[in-house]
Amino acid sequence: MTPLILGKTLRSKMLGRNLSIHPAAKVMAVFDELIDMDAAIPQGYTVDQFQDEGLMFEGGSTPLDITAVAVPWVGRRFTELMESYRRVATFGLMIADTSRGRVRMGAAGSPFITYDLNRTDTARMVRGIAILSELFFAAGARRVMPMVAGMDELGSPGEIAALRGMKVRPGDFEVTAYHPLGTCRIGVDPKTSVLGPDHQTHEVAGLYVTDGSAVPTALGVNPQMTIMAMALKAAEGIDSRLS
Numbered sequence: 001m002t003p004l005i006l007g008k009t010l011r012s013k014m015l016g017r018n019l020s021i022h023p024a025a026k027v028m029a030v031f032d033e034l035i036d037m038d039a040a041i042p043q044g045y046t047v048d049q050f051q052d053e054g055l056m057f058e059g060g061s062t063p064l065d066i067t068a069v070a071v072p073w074v075g076r077r078f079t080e081l082m083e084s085y086r087r088v089a090t091f092g093l094m095i096a097d098t099s100r101g102r103v104r105m106g107a108a109g110s111p112f113i114t115y116d117l118n119r120t121d122t123a124r125m126v127r128g129i130a131i132l133s134e135l136f137f138a139a140g141a142r143r144v145m146p147m148v149a150g151m152d153e154l155g156s157p158g159e160i161a162a163l164r165g166m167k168v169r170p171g172d173f174e175v176t177a178y179h180p181l182g183t184c185r186i187g188v189d190p191k192t193s194v195l196g197p198d199h200q201t202h203e204v205a206g207l208y209v210t211d212g213s214a215v216p217t218a219l220g221v222n223p224q225m226t227i228m229a230m231a232l233k234a235a236e237g238i239d240s241r242l243s
Contacts, residue, residue, distance in 0.1 A: 002213040003103045003183045004111060010203050012194045018185050019101035020218035021177035023117060024094040025125055026060065026070065027132040029141035030081070035089045037061040045091075047135070054096035054220050055128045057135075062090060072147065072174070091135065093128040094179075096220030097121050103183050117170035125173065130164050133157075148173045179223050184213035199234035210234045 003016035040061035047057035062070070064085050071078060081088070101115025117125075129146045136144045137157040144154040149172040151163050187193025190202040195214055201207045210231035212223055219226060 001111060002209060002211055004105055004109070006184060006194070006201070006209070007105065009207070010194065010201060012190065012201075012203060014185070014192060014194050016103040016183050017100070018182040018216075019103055019113070019115060020097050020099075020179075020181045021101065021115060022094045022179040022181075022218060022220070023097055023099070023121060023125065024092055024176045024178065025129055025173055026090055026092045026147065027129055027136065028067075028071075028088060028090050028145040028147070029136035029139075030084050030143040030145075031087050031089060031139075031141055033140075034086055036086045037067065037088065037090065038063050038086075050128075050131065051220060053127075054124060054218075055093060055131070056095075056220055057091060057093050057128070057132060060090045060092045070174075072152075089136070089141070091132050093125070093132060094220075095121055095124050095128065096218040098218075100182075117175065122168060122170050125175070126164070126166070126168050129173065130160055133160050133163065146173075179212065179219075181212045181215040181219070181223060182217060184209050185216040186214050187216060198237045199230070208234055208238065 006015060042061050043058045044061065045059035067085060067088065067090070068082055071081060073081065099116060099118045099121045101113060104112045106112030129148060133144045133146055133154055134157065145152060146154065146163060148163065148168060151166060154160065154163070184194040186195040186197055186199060188197060195201055195209055199208045199210050199214055201209065212227050214230060215223055215226060
């Protein structure tokens with residue numbers, strides 16, 4: 001909503017542009033032993049080995065109802081998986097995206113968001129899904145479900161090669177996102193940014209923005225601490241001006 005609120009005051013052509021979202025996907029697996037996600041800690045495990053490639057993996061323990069919503073199947077196949085819920089594990093991945101989107105005013109003043117996953121990020125998502133599939137089989141999974149169209153379930157590690165070789169489009173797998181950033185990014189040039197390095201808008205003195213929209217690019221990790229640190233720095237700058 002930040003670009004829409006500021007749109008009533010600012011005229012910057014960069015306002016609402018440069019949207020990054022840390023696109024995310026998931027892989028599920030069925031084990032012989034008890035997993036019981038309902039009794040686990042959400043996001044209790046992380047794999048950061050591939051962070052330099054823009055890939056971050058986070059375990060996800062979701063209750064039965066949330067897990068059911070995330071499964072695209074129906075009928076007997078869906079029922080069988082839900083009956084196996086206590087032996088199901090889920091791991092998610094997110095990428096530091098190079099794709100960019102835009103936030104504009106939509107109908108009745110609601111946000112209208114456009115975002116297209118480019119080829120580079122699509123390939124990175126597929127690589128992440130393949131890595132998670134390998135991880136699950138190495139951990140002893142009996143079945144792995146990458147949830148990719150045409151390859152939604154794997155029965156053995158040997159099938160991962162086929163997954164890697166598929167021509168996958170962005171619409172062939174579920175994409176979610178939780179970290180919108182960059183639509184009012186900071187920078188020194190008003191032509192490419194909305195805010196100055198002190199978080200003050202280039203156009204209006206005394207108007208500061210300190211939420212995630214100020215972050216200039218995708219981080220590849222949860223931005224909570226970054227946003228808090230940037231907001232604290234901005235607050236200290238404001239305090240020094242008022243002192």
